Amino acid sequence: MRLFGKLQQIIIKDIFLKVGINDNPQSEEPVIDLGKYLALILRNKYRILLFSVVCTIVSFIYISNVTQTYTATATLILETEAKKAVSIEEVVGIDPSQKGYFKTQLEILKSRRIGMRVIEKLNLYKQPEFNSSLVTTTSPINLVKGKIKAWMRSLTNDVESIPSDKELQEKLSYKIFEKYRSLLHVEAVPKTHLVKIHFTSRDPKIASQIANAIGEAYIEENIYSRLDATRQTSGWISSRLKELRQELVASEEILTQFLTENRLIDDEGIDNQISNSINELSFKLNSIVENRVALEAKFNTISNADSYTPLLGQISEHPRILALKADLARAEQEISQLSKRYGPKHDAMKAQTVRRDNVLEELNRQIKLVIAGLGKDLEAMKVQESMLNNELKQKKDEFHRLSVVKRQYEALKTEAETNKNILNVFLNRYKETTATLDFHSENARFTDLAVVPMFPSKPNKKLVVLISTALSLLAASAAVIAMDILRNTIESVKHYEERTGTLPLAGIPNIGSKTPIKSIFKNLKTIEGSNLLESLHDIKINLSLSDTKKKYKTTVITSSLAGEGKTLVSVGLSSVFSQTEKTLLIDANLRNPSIGEYYNLDQSRAGWSNYLLEEITLSNCIFEQGENYPDILLVGNMRVNPQEVLSSLKFEEMISELESKYDRIIIDTPPTLVVNDSLIISKMCNNVVIVLQSNNTRLQSLRNVIAKFKKHEVNVSGVVVNKINKRFFAS
Numbered sequence: 001m002r003l004f005g006k007l008q009q010i011i012i013k014d015i016f017l018k019v020g021i022n023d024n025p026q027s028e029e030p031v032i033d034l035g036k037y038l039a040l041i042l043r044n045k046y047r048i049l050l051f052s053v054v055c056t057i058v059s060f061i062y063i064s065n066v067t068q069t070y071t072a073t074a075t076l077i078l079e080t081e082a083k084k085a086v087s088i089e090e091v092v093g094i095d096p097s098q099k100g101y102f103k104t105q106l107e108i109l110k111s112r113r114i115g116m117r118v119i120e121k122l123n124l125y126k127q128p129e130f131n132s133s134l135v136t137t138t139s140p141i142n143l144v145k146g147k148i149k150a151w152m153r154s155l156t157n158d159v160e161s162i163p164s165d166k167e168l169q170e171k172l173s174y175k176i177f178e179k180y181r182s183l184l185h186v187e188a189v190p191k192t193h194l195v196k197i198h199f200t201s202r203d204p205k206i207a208s209q210i211a212n213a214i215g216e217a218y219i220e221e222n223i224y225s226r227l228d229a230t231r232q233t234s235g236w237i238s239s240r241l242k243e244l245r246q247e248l249v250a251s252e253e254i255l256t257q258f259l260t261e262n263r264l265i266d267d268e269g270i271d272n273q274i275s276n277s278i279n280e281l282s283f284k285l286n287s288i289v290e291n292r293v294a295l296e297a298k299f300n301t302i303s304n305a306d307s308y309t310p311l312l313g314q315i316s317e318h319p320r321i322l323a324l325k326a327d328l329a330r331a332e333q334e335i336s337q338l339s340k341r342y343g344p345k346h347d348a349m350k351a352q353t354v355r356r357d358n359v360l361e362e363l364n365r366q367i368k369l370v371i372a373g374l375g376k377d378l379e380a381m382k383v384q385e386s387m388l389n390n391e392l393k394q395k396k397d398e399f400h401r402l403s404v405v406k407r408q409y410e411a412l413k414t415e416a417e418t419n420k421n422i423l424n425v426f427l428n429r430y431k432e433t434t435a436t437l438d439f440h441s442e443n444a445r446f447t448d449l450a451v452v453p454m455f456p457s458k459p460n461k462k463l464v465v466l467i468s469t470a471l472s473l474l475a476a477s478a479a480v481i482a483m484d485i486l487r488n489t490i491e492s493v494k495h496y497e498e499r500t501g502t503l504p505l506a507g508i509p510n511i512g513s514k515t516p517i518k519s520i521f522k523n524l525k526t527i528e529g530s531n532l533l534e535s536l537h538d539i540k541i542n543l544s545l546s547d548t549k550k551k552y553k554t555t556v557i558t559s560s561l562a563g564e565g566k567t568l569v570s571v572g573l574s575s576v577f578s579q580t581e582k583t584l585l586i587d588a589n590l591r592n593p594s595i596g597e598y599y600n601l602d603q604s605r606a607g608w609s610n611y612l613l614e615e616i617t618l619s620n621c622i623f624e625q626g627e628n629y630p631d632i633l634l635v636g637n638m639r640v641n642p643q644e645v646l647s648s649l650k651f652e653e654m655i656s657e658l659e660s661k662y663d664r665i666i667i668d669t670p671p672t673l674v675v676n677d678s679l680i681i682s683k684m685c686n687n688v689v690i691v692l693q694s695n696n697t698r699l700q701s702l703r704n705v706i707a708k709f710k711k712h713e714v715n716v717s718g719v720v721v722n723k724i725n726k727r728f729f730a731s
Helices: 002-016 034-043 045-065 101-109 112-122 140-156 165-182 204-261 267-303 309-315 319-341 347-435 461-487 493-500 531-546 566-577 608-613 642-646 649-661 677-685 699-711 726-730
Strands: 070-078 184-188 194-201 444-448 506-509 554-559 583-587 631-633 664-668 688-693 716-724
Touching: 034 045, 034 461, 045 461, 070 204, 101 184, 101 194, 101 204, 112 165, 112 204, 165 184, 194 204, 204 347, 204 444, 267 347, 319 347, 493 506, 493 716, 506 531, 506 566, 531 566, 531 716, 554 566, 554 677, 566 583, 566 664, 566 688, 566 716, 583 649, 608 642, 608 649, 642 677, 649 664, 649 677, 677 688, 677 699, 688 699, 699 716
Parallel strands: 506 716, 554 664, 554 688, 583 631, 583 664, 688 716
Antiparallel strands: 070 194, 070 444, 184 194
16 A cells, blocks of 8 residues: 555656756646657557457456346335224334334345245245355365365364254355345335335346245235234233223222212212201301390390390380380370379379389389390300300311212222223224234335346446456556656656656667677768767757857766766767867776777777876877877776876866867766766866666666756756667657
8 A cells, every 4th residue: 555655646746747857846837748648658559458458358258257147126115104994093003204214114125034034935945046055066275175174173183063953954044045135135216105126146037036025025024013913912902801800890899888888879978968067057056156146245235234224225125025115105104194284192193103113113023034034045045056066066077087088989989980991992992903803904015026137137248348448448558657657767858858847968779789889980971861870969069059158178978877878978979079170088987998999999008097197198198090080098007096086186187288189078987876086077177968878777866966966066068868769769
């Protein structure tokens, strides 16, 4: 995964960033160069097509050997309301309006209970597709596994236990059900009550049979579940009815016994006794209290009076008193009439006065008797009032007792009525369940039965082949791009431009191993019109144009690593320059000098090292080839420390002296990343050309070389891409 992540980062960076040879990040601009990758794919089109053809053939062979499978589909509609023969509430059921109703039904369709019902009904135990034990073929892998297990048991001295028939049957049932469930797919049709049952099998007939059997098993399972629940409920209600009847009889017997013990008919008798007694006594007591109060007031007034005459008004209602009052009034009237004719001593007046006094005396005596009678009446009323109070208190106590009795009666009556109501409810429910016991209510029905499929559902050979072809093309193209990015090398001038954002000085084609490279530049006429000569002229022109402002006579030729062709470029470039300018080619590679081999010169002859360390003239060290050919200055035969000699003042003076004699000087130096010789020489000349071998030198190595020169403020005139493949060079 880490490698894939790094590869992805590299690809993204390569696609979206144009990386130049300069180190200024501000010059990088995000681009998408699709043409580059399209050209890369076109260059490798035959390889990509070959890979795609091979993948397509392999996929076709594989898909042709894959067993075809058929899918049958049955459609059910789930009823939101179950059918009812009568308007009686069902004993058991699920509310279809609930949110998870349809998901629940889908899971029931996939349940083990439904599956095992289908397996038993269609006897899938005898189908090789479901029962792998019926297939006698034994693969070598299984044989090896069996031997390994036997060998491990022998090492551990384990004795393999023999399973029972029941365990074997359970294991077989489990495997068949898992196989069955892996081939089943149930889905709900959105925004409808429809459910589609898909079953896939090698045999189209079995696929359709199983799809229909699943729907039938689901409907039957629902009916049987409701029937079982109804039967269980009916049985429970029946047993409960017996208990309720016993409870009702017991509660009624207790109520009857209670009424008998309390000598009551019902609660109305209790209420009448209480209300009649309390009302009657209260009325009597109130009446006696009123009479007693009135009589007591009358008696107290009369008892406290000084004479009886003022009391006549209080007791005048007595009949005897009324009669005497009338006699007294007549006597007083007669005395009044006689007084007009006679005096007080007249016999008539005296007789009438005596008569009046007798009446008055009798009246007083009667008044006393009435007063005495009032006292007795008052005492009698008090006694009666006390008796009524006692009786009323007894009645109130009786009222409290009867209230308790009533509450007990009401509790017993309520219990009896409740038992009766419960019994009636259970009795009604029992009748309902027994009445609908043989009615089968279905919660689902088929809208479409599964038919035998005519065409296989899997595999879709055309689609698989097309997909494998498309994926192989994509994979091969991606691999080509990834390999190009991971390689991180330059393969052509255009590729260099794409990867760095700059143009090289030129690109030199790969000459080939059969070409005598060391003798090719002895006579340029032999390569006239060739790509090699044109490339060298391009280098010459680009260097000449870059020298218009700063006259660089000396050019250092180097590379990042050895074997990239810098010596070939040095020899070729000096040969081209010598056609128009007086040119000197210096071999400055003290570690591995090779310029002499190109001109069949003895490497042991005197060179610039002899000039620096011995008393020898510089002209004696230079090999002159004549007009239109470069002069050659070899290393020499002195063993010296390269960096000490190259950094010496005498070497710098030698370069200055040679620049005064020649129009152009080409110096071949060692690889820059190996040693620092080229860096020392370039500080004197300030003009460097870097040779890059295509499909070999990593781009990072080139960047390191350029960064090294820029760090020391050395001018890099450009890069030469060497040994370019001919097909890339032609493009």
